[in-house]
Amino acid sequence: xxxxxxxxxxYTLSREACLLWKRxxxxxxxxxxxxxxxxxxxxxxxxxxxGGSHVPKKGGVQVVSPNIASPDxxxxxxxxxxxxxxxxxxxxxxxxxxxxxxxxxxxxxLLNWKLKGKRGIWLKILQEQTELVPIAIQEGFNxxxxxxxxVMLTYWIPDEPVMLPAGPSHQIGVAGFVIxxxxxxxxxxxxxxxxxxxxxxxxxxxxxxSEDIFSGAVREVKEETGVDTMFQEMVAFRHAHLVAFExxxxxxxxxxxxxxxxxxIDEKEIQAxxxxxxxxVLKQPFYREDHMSKxxxxxxxxxxxxDHSTGFIAHKLTSKFDGNLSYLYYNENxxx
Amino acid sequence: xxxxxxxxxxYTLSREACLLWKRxxxxxxxxxxxxxxxxxxxxxxxxxxxGGSHVPKKGGVQVVSPNIASPDxxxxxxxxxxxxxxxxxxxxxxxxxxxxxxxxxxxxxLLNWKLKGKRGIWLKILQEQTELVPIAIQEGFNxxxxxxxxVMLTYWIPDEPVMLPAGPSHQIGVAGFVIxxxxxxxxxxxxxxxxxxxxxxxxxxxxxxSEDIFSGAVREVKEETGVDTMFQEMVAFRHAHLVAFExxxxxxxxxxxxxxxxxxIDEKEIQAxxxxxxxxVLKQPFYREDHMSKxxxxxxxxxxxxDHSTGFIAHKLTSKFDGNLSYLYYNENxxx
Numbered sequence: 253x254x255x256x257x258x259x260x261x262x263y264t265l266s267r268e269a270c271l272l273w274k275r276x277x278x279x280x281x282x283x284x285x286x287x288x289x290x291x292x293x294x295x296x297x298x299x300x301x302x303g304g305s306h307v308p309k310k311g312g313v314q315v316v317s318p319n320i321a322s323p324d325x326x327x328x329x330x331x332x333x334x335x336x337x338x339x340x341x342x343x344x345x346x347x348x349x350x351x352x353x354x355x356x357x358x359x360x361x362l363l364n365w366k367l368k369g370k371r372g373i374w375l376k377i378l379q380e381q382t383e384l385v386p387i388a389i390q391e392g393f394n395x396x397x398x399x400x401x402x403v404m405l406t407y408w409i410p411d412e413p414v415m416l417p418a419g420p421s422h423q424i425g426v427a428g429f430v431i432x433x434x435x436x437x438x439x440x441x442x443x444x445x446x447x448x449x450x451x452x453x454x455x456x457x458x459x460x461x462s463e464d465i466f467s468g469a470v471r472e473v474k475e476e477t478g479v480d481t482m483f484q485e486m487v488a489f490r491h492a493h494l495v496a497f498e499x500x501x502x503x504x505x506x507x508x509x510x511x512x513x514x515x516x517i518d519e520k521e522i523q524a525x526x527x528x529x530x531x532x533v534l535k536q537p538f539y540r541e542d543h544m545s546k547x548x549x550x551x552x553x554x555x556x557x558x559d560h561s562t563g564f565i566a567h568k569l570t571s572k573f574d575g576n577l578s579y580l581y582y583n584e585n586x587x588x
Numbered sequence: 589x590x591x592x593x594x595x596x597x598x599y600t601l602s603r604e605a606c607l608l609w610k611r612x613x614x615x616x617x618x619x620x621x622x623x624x625x626x627x628x629x630x631x632x633x634x635x636x637x638x639g640g641s642h643v644p645k646k647g648g649v650q651v652v653s654p655n656i657a658s659p660d661x662x663x664x665x666x667x668x669x670x671x672x673x674x675x676x677x678x679x680x681x682x683x684x685x686x687x688x689x690x691x692x693x694x695x696x697x698l699l700n701w702k703l704k705g706k707r708g709i710w711l712k713i714l715q716e717q718t719e720l721v722p723i724a725i726q727e728g729f730n731x732x733x734x735x736x737x738x739v740m741l742t743y744w745i746p747d748e749p750v751m752l753p754a755g756p757s758h759q760i761g762v763a764g765f766v767i768x769x770x771x772x773x774x775x776x777x778x779x780x781x782x783x784x785x786x787x788x789x790x791x792x793x794x795x796x797x798s799e800d801i802f803s804g805a806v807r808e809v810k811e812e813t814g815v816d817t818m819f820q821e822m823v824a825f826r827h828a829h830l831v832a833f834e835x836x837x838x839x840x841x842x843x844x845x846x847x848x849x850x851x852x853i854d855e856k857e858i859q860a861x862x863x864x865x866x867x868x869v870l871k872q873p874f875y876r877e878d879h880m881s882k883x884x885x886x887x888x889x890x891x892x893x894x895d896h897s898t899g900f901i902a903h904k905l906t907s908k909f910d911g912n913l914s915y916l917y918y919n920e921n922x923x924x
Binding site: 336337379382383385386389390394395396397398399400401402403404415417418419420421422423424444458459461462464465487488489490491492493494496497499500502520538541542543544545547548550551554555558562563564566567569570571572576578579580581582583585586587 | 672673715718719721722725726730731732733734735736737738739740751753754755756757758759760780794795797798800801823824825826827828829830832833835836838856874877878879880881883884886887890891894898899900902903905906907908912914915916917918919921922923
């Protein structure tokens with residue numbers, strides 16, 4: 253939410269209005285006085301992290317707002333909107349283009365937010381404006397998270413412990429246990445020169461962005477071995493800490509039913525793949541020493557041999573919170 | 589791995605030697621010729637993301653190495669070591685202090701790595717050296733991930749699709765289902781002005797860094813309600829995408845047995861907490877509309893009423909891969 257001064261009156265801008273205002277102003281399409289009040293007074297939208305498919309023209313004229321510390325002096329403020337927690341989300345697509353202008357606007361905005369009693373400030377800086385990052389850090393912002401294309405910075409105003417949620421902390425891996433009617437398990441030897449080289453092991457991999465666990469397992473097995481499968485149940489997961497980048501890791505072990513049997517390996521990642529009698533898998537010296545991997549195979553074999561499911565199945569359900577469909581994994585026998 | 593020129597001979601430096609070399613050089617403790625060869629030739633250590641507790645003196649003299657493009661011209665290169673995937677990890681504690689020096693050293697190092705056939709480059713920049721970030725981005729680096737204190741940048745050298753693992757993609761939440769002998773469930777009303785305000789719901793929260801799921805559930809219930817509990821089993825989890833920061837979210841629902849019953853709320857986060865008859869929980873209009881939340885409560889109640897476990901229990905096991913203990917969650921009935 254930001255303030256807009258029209259004829260000396262301060263209006264609250266919704267996110268949409270703020271962006272529309274910039275697009276119009278930057279095109280010199282209309283004078284500010286022609287800006288319809290009804291647009292400005294749209295209610296503030298919630299959960300603004302979910303938006304972002306629209307990319308309005310960058311570096312437009314900043315919204316002019318009265319500085320509430322010195323009401324006579326109009327200063328430029330960053331275009332931003334409120335979140336649900338008395339915080340502020342800065343519009344990443346309308347940051348000033350020059351470092352000097354960004355520095356002064358950020359400073360004025362921080363003062364303004366402090367005076368307004370705001371709490372957490374979210375500042376996403378796109379990769380093409382990276383030169384603004386040191387300026388924000390200099391002003392007291394901290395890194396929150398990043399991915400290809402942007403970095404998210406935060407600033408906590410209250411004089412109390414930071415209550416902002418942490419950034420993403422986990423990578424999600426999947427392992428596929430595929431067994432045929434001859435009790436042979438689909439195993440691979442990885443190509444990397446790492447600690448697992450030389451071992452026949454289950455196909456594994458990380459899930460893609462926004463991919464479901466069961467789809468990720470089916471995809472990884474297909475990519476590494478060429479074998480088509482169907483998800484049956486998730487039988488175990490391992491939770492490990494301080495793995496890559498000192499972050500944590502969840503590995504979900506999925507029982508998959510093979511629907512094709514011919515092997516075609518991905519030569520970039522895999523040295524070899526084959527159907528291996530399950531007893532031979534466990535006889536490898538590695539499995540005698542690695543209690544975690546051994547137990548995983550034992551659980552998979554036991555699941556295969558049982559006549560009823562003991563793992564979790566994925567059920568698609570709607571949540572009213574966000575209106576989205578997502579999957580709930582649970583044991584179907586719990587509520588039959 | 590980096591090269592060191594001594595009497596015109598190029599030596600390979602292990603990580604430890606590289607850091608030791610810097611400490612010695614920056615203290616002018618010994619001339620470079622006194623540096624013992626045996627230290628320089630230590631084998632390269634693997635998985636360097638896990639190290640980092642040592643913080644050698646920053647901004648020491650850079651290792652002088654022959655530029656393999658122009659062998660007669662000695663240039664400064666960044667102190668770095670090899671990873672297991674033909675990649676390079678730059679030492680974040682020894683980056684040049686000045687932007688100009690960093691720019692030229694980074695450029696020379698990139699050329700050197702390209703000529704050596706290296707693949708992925710990992711460059712962690714600490715928050716106090718943020719002014720180096722725009723320089724690295726300018727040279728073609730991308731954001732990988734960040735958290736308070738640092739940003740990790742990557743550069744992919746081969747002329748083929750990037751094969752570096754993505755950064756962390758998930759937040760991990762926990763919900764605690766605590767029921768007493770009168771079939772009353774421990775519920776809270778959250779303080780935030782968000783979509784769930786006014787609803788009596790299970791206590792929930794995000795797990796802390798490196799915290800286990802079962803510990804996180806017990807801690808969140810204690811923090812929000814003051815009630816002490818013991819973890820019994822994890823009965824379901826929800827996997828949702830495009831939640832905060834367009835990332836994904838896993839919410840693990842844990843059955844917890846109460847061991848104390850008096851309620852003391854955390855007034856910062858919670859408006860109210862109470863023991864509520866389970867039928868009343870589900871009679872709230874919200875639960876009639878929110879299929880996801882309704883099913884979660886139903887699964888918890890069914891689990892409470894069953895005489896055997898259908899959820900997952902945590903078992904501590906060692907893995908040979910990293911020598912660490914971590915938890916494997918599975919249904920104990922699978923392999924009895």
